Amino acid sequence: MLSVTGLRKVYGRVPAVDGVDLDVPAGTLTAVLGPSGCGKTTLLRCVAGFERVDAGAITLAGRPITGVPAHRRRIAVVPQEGALFPHLSVAGNVGYGLDRAERRSGRVEEVLALVGLDGYGARMPHQLSGGQQQRVAVARALAPRPPLVLLDEPFSALDAALRTELRRDVRQALHADGATAVLVTHDQAEALSIADQVAVMNAGRIEQSGPPTTVYQQPANPWVATFVGEAVLLPGTTHGATVETALGRLPLQNPAADPARRTTTVLVRPEQIDLHTDGSGVTATVLRHDFHGHDALVALRLHDGTEVSARVNNGAGALGVGRQVGVAVRGTARAFDPAT
The missing domain is CATH 3.40.50.300 (P-loop containing nucleotide triphosphate hydrolases)
Incomplete structure (x- = not known):
């Protein structure tokens, strides 16, 4: 039209x-x-x-x-x-x-x-x-x-x-x-x-x-x-269909045709990040949480100093500032060509 x-x-x-x-x-x-x-x-x-x-x-x-x-x-x-x-x-x-x-x-x-x-x-x-x-x-x-x-x-x-x-x-x-x-x-x-x-x-x-x-x-x-929404952007190094990041080795949504290792920027959405209190996952420290009623956005610092955000539904108030938790990613990450 x-x-x-x-x-x-x-x-x-x-x-x-x-x-x-x-x-x-x-x-x-x-x-x-x-x-x-x-x-x-x-x-x-x-x-x-x-x-x-x-x-x-x-x-x-x-x-x-x-x-x-x-x-x-x-x-x-x-x-x-x-x-x-x-x-x-x-x-x-x-x-x-x-x-x-x-x-x-x-x-x-x-x-x-x-x-x-x-x-x-x-x-x-x-x-x-x-x-x-x-x-x-x-x-x-x-x-x-x-x-x-x-x-x-x-x-x-x-x-x-x-x-x-x-x-x-x-x-x-x-x-x-x-x-x-x-x-x-x-x-x-x-x-x-x-x-x-x-x-x-x-x-x-x-x-x-x-x-x-x-x-x-x-x-x-x-x-x-x-x-377009909240985003967690991390540096990473690709390994074929996976990428190594501060959040661990993650499967790629868009693996490169060339299997050679390359540095890249990686996207993960906050709703993909799960928090655990059982000792599993990458260690992180809670910096703050912003309560939005239906959910909360929790700011975290990983063990290497990288800061990320996780979107959680319930119980965010129990994660006090300074508490250590485990962080894991659900689903795939998206890699961007350095030229973009």
């Missing part, structure tokens, strides 16, 4: 978007994930037609739109704040971009039901909560059946519990309506939980793009590994 090729946008001498390639299949939700200032919002604005691109091409449903004005692209945008018309009712806001026949067809009521606001058409924006206003904004975007919906961090102003509920419902609404969408976000949990595809962006470039499980479990480089 959407194809971006070699896209480049420069402000002065600073490239905000630097040679981006991105394909978004029809009927899917792609999350563009990255830190503040990485160029993700600029990429969205270029696709929407709000910014003139300096190089590259954008194609929508097989039609080149690189130089097409924004109002002719038929792309719907959901901003960070709902930006509803305060003088129009919910139904009036949703039906604003529809002609008279479409408003009479029941499309307004249909999309309000999709976003969980069935029966809210007569209410005014000031009578709605922040989450409800964002639902109306999504319904308004879906109403004219655009070929593409762009969502610019639409959940960032909401509290954590409401944000989780709303992003789940919005994903369901998009899929139920068969919409193609691109979500811009800096929230890793948000991108991984609702997107069909995640494109991780850094310094104007897309570092990796793929299904959420692939991006998390098989990151392309150490930067992606540390940005």
Whole structure:
């Protein structure tokens, strides 16, 4: 549905978007994930037609739109704040971009039901909560059946519990309506939980793009590994299908075709690290534990001075600072080519 090729946008001498390639299949939700200032919002604005691109091409449903004005692209945008018309009712806001026949067809009521606001058409924006206003904004975007919906961090102003509920419902609404969408976000949990595809962006470039499980479990480089979730990065030396690290000899997820020994950087996720109090495993000392309710992140120092983190479910409070425990790794480690 959407194809971006070699896209480049420069402000002065600073490239905000630097040679981006991105394909978004029809009927899917792609999350563009990255830190503040990485160029993700600029990429969205270029696709929407709000910014003139300096190089590259954008194609929508097989039609080149690189130089097409924004109002002719038929792309719907959901901003960070709902930006509803305060003088129009919910139904009036949703039906604003529809002609008279479409408003009479029941499309307004249909999309309000999709976003969980069935029966809210007569209410005014000031009578709605922040989450409800964002639902109306999504319904308004879906109403004219655009070929593409762009969502610019639409959940960032909401509290954590409401944000989780709303992003789940919005994903369901998009899929139920068969919409193609691109979500811009800096929230890793948000991108991984609702997107069909995640494109991780850094310094104007897309570092990796793929299904959420692939991006998390098989990151392309150490930067992606540390940005998409917690990561334990260790130096290591490969031995065929295994790698020697401070956590012991570990099986490799991606053994090199060349069996020669080589130094590398190794990734292990904190949830792979088990703690033992029976004397087994590599000896480590507890430095601290950060309690998160459902789990805790325990910081440890290994016998050689290396610091790692383990994610544990229960009983973290019993592991007092200074206590010695055994550390073992479940599953495989991922090795990175030194060039990455």
